[in-house]
Amino acid sequence: MARAEPPRTAIIIGGGPCGLLTALALTQRSHMTCTVFELCSSHTTFGGAIGIPPSGLQLFGSLGVLEGLLARGNASSKLVWHSLCCADALGPFDMAARSKETTGYGCLRIKRTDMLEVLLEAVAAAGIVVHFGQRLPAIYETHAGVVVSFDEGVIAEATADILLGCDGIHAAVRVLYVNPDRRPMYTGSAGLMGLASAALLTSESADTLRDGIHATMTCEGTFMTVPCRTGSDEFYWAFQRKVPSPNQTEWLNGWDIRSCEEIEELKDVLYGILTCEETHGGKWAAILCDLIDATREMRFYPVYQLPSAPGNRWYRGRILLLGDAAHAMPPHAGQGICMVLEDATLLANLLSVALTPSDTMPEGDGAEEIIGDLFRRYEQGRRSRVEDVARWAIVVIASR
Structure with a gap:
């Protein structure tokens, strides 16, 4: 039986630091083809x-x-x-x-604007396309991949092997598909x-x-x-x-x-x-x-x-949440951008291994099983660290 192909293309929703850093990491370390879609018509001018x-x-x-x-x-x-x-x-x-x-x-x-300019220059140099002004109303999966449709912007529909939700604490990807009941808490x-x-x-x-x-x-x-x-x-x-x-x-x-x-x-x-x-x-x-x-x-x-609980999953099918979309916390621990970088780095490393033929991946595994196993290992590798930092942020905010 032919060996199922691991993911090679990714749609990234969110053109802020999380989305751009994830696109860079996956392109450089996993040689994946990434396309970024951002709701705003241009990168933010304040932040x-x-x-x-x-x-x-x-x-x-x-x-x-x-x-x-x-x-x-x-x-x-x-x-x-x-x-x-x-x-x-x-x-x-x-x-x-x-x-x-x-x-x-x-x-x-x-x-933040200076950081975004540096990252946008880097993704452009890496050949990563960023589409601005794209509003996301729908996500669905097929046997061959994940499909997103847009009701605003120049792109009406896009398809890839996986979708990464990097669109922040009020993430459309989480609300539309991954975990609609999980809401931010003031x-x-x-x-x-x-x-x-x-x-x-x-x-x-x-x-x-x-x-x-x-x-x-x-x-x-x-x-x-x-x-x-x-x-x-x-x-x-x-x-x-x-x-x-x-x-x-x-x-x-x-x-x-x-x-x-x-x-x-x-x-x-x-x-x-x-x-x-x-x-x-x-x-x-x-x-x-x-x-x-x-x-x-x-x-x-x-x-x-985003309160953490055992049932608050970070992925569903071919769709994975990263950064604030998965684990937003108060900024008081001073680790927000580090959490994003660590997310992107671990995911890129796991994908790099998945894209390297090895005897550890059984023949006949379907693409869904490969992606599910990859996302499961990603969440297991990140959840404890993220929750430790989130607890520290709560301690700091309570002391001020």
Whole structure:
């Protein structure tokens, strides 16, 4: 009996970091043919900054994109803690000192848009096609493969051996096919984030904020600032606090706050928080107020997670979920991009073995059995690690 062919083509739903990294890993390590479909008409123009720890930089290096990221991001690993109740600061601490000594890798902060540009250049160089503006209403399987149809975009239908759902916490792939009953859960915490150009700050404020990562304890939560570009010409800031459960239809993906009136209103709220302590924060509070005043675009977003349970499967048939689509967690563990990289790397390695003829794969195995066994081993290899990190993120969010 002829030996069934392992998967050689993949449809990837989601053109964010997860989808692009997965496409790169599968193309480079498994020599698969991947096509990426993204709902948005172009890659996002806002999304704050992404922190990449040492293990993430190592994995980016293995995919050949580390040099491009380092050229755009900020590699400062110095952390300083502040309190608005006193003038003294705690630190600085080098968060990556041990890793630099043992592995040679530090950490990096980079704008999400800059990361996407680096990844899009890499996938284009690898011959991977990305289709934007593709809305996915239907998925179905046949004996020969998986078929997706689109009701928006230039492509009406696509077929491949497997489909990978890399479309985030509110994943259409999960809702339409893999696990429709599994819904994101609001954590009770919401955040406000913004980007500010150093050119709009006073020279004293800009020079101080360039000096590293600053965490400020306030009466309602922690206010973080980080330089996020080479040369420290732009700063990302984020503030999270407890917020009552939002209206699901309004808060699904957060929203951009673009009008001057709304920006000024939110700035006033933050000004009040930063100056509410008994000593009014002094010089440091004034620097943070200067940062907020220089911010021209903000986003207010709720923090969701996907609760883990034995019945919450990550795959069904020829369709597998990766990244936040499978195991979204609060960002407080600082491991979000690492989870994506680890997902993509393990899947690519398993596919590489499956695509190499060996005596361990019995003749006559159907393609469905081969894919099912591969996806099962993938989930077994990832679930424990993912759940450990998710538990740590919950511990961190509860302590703030």
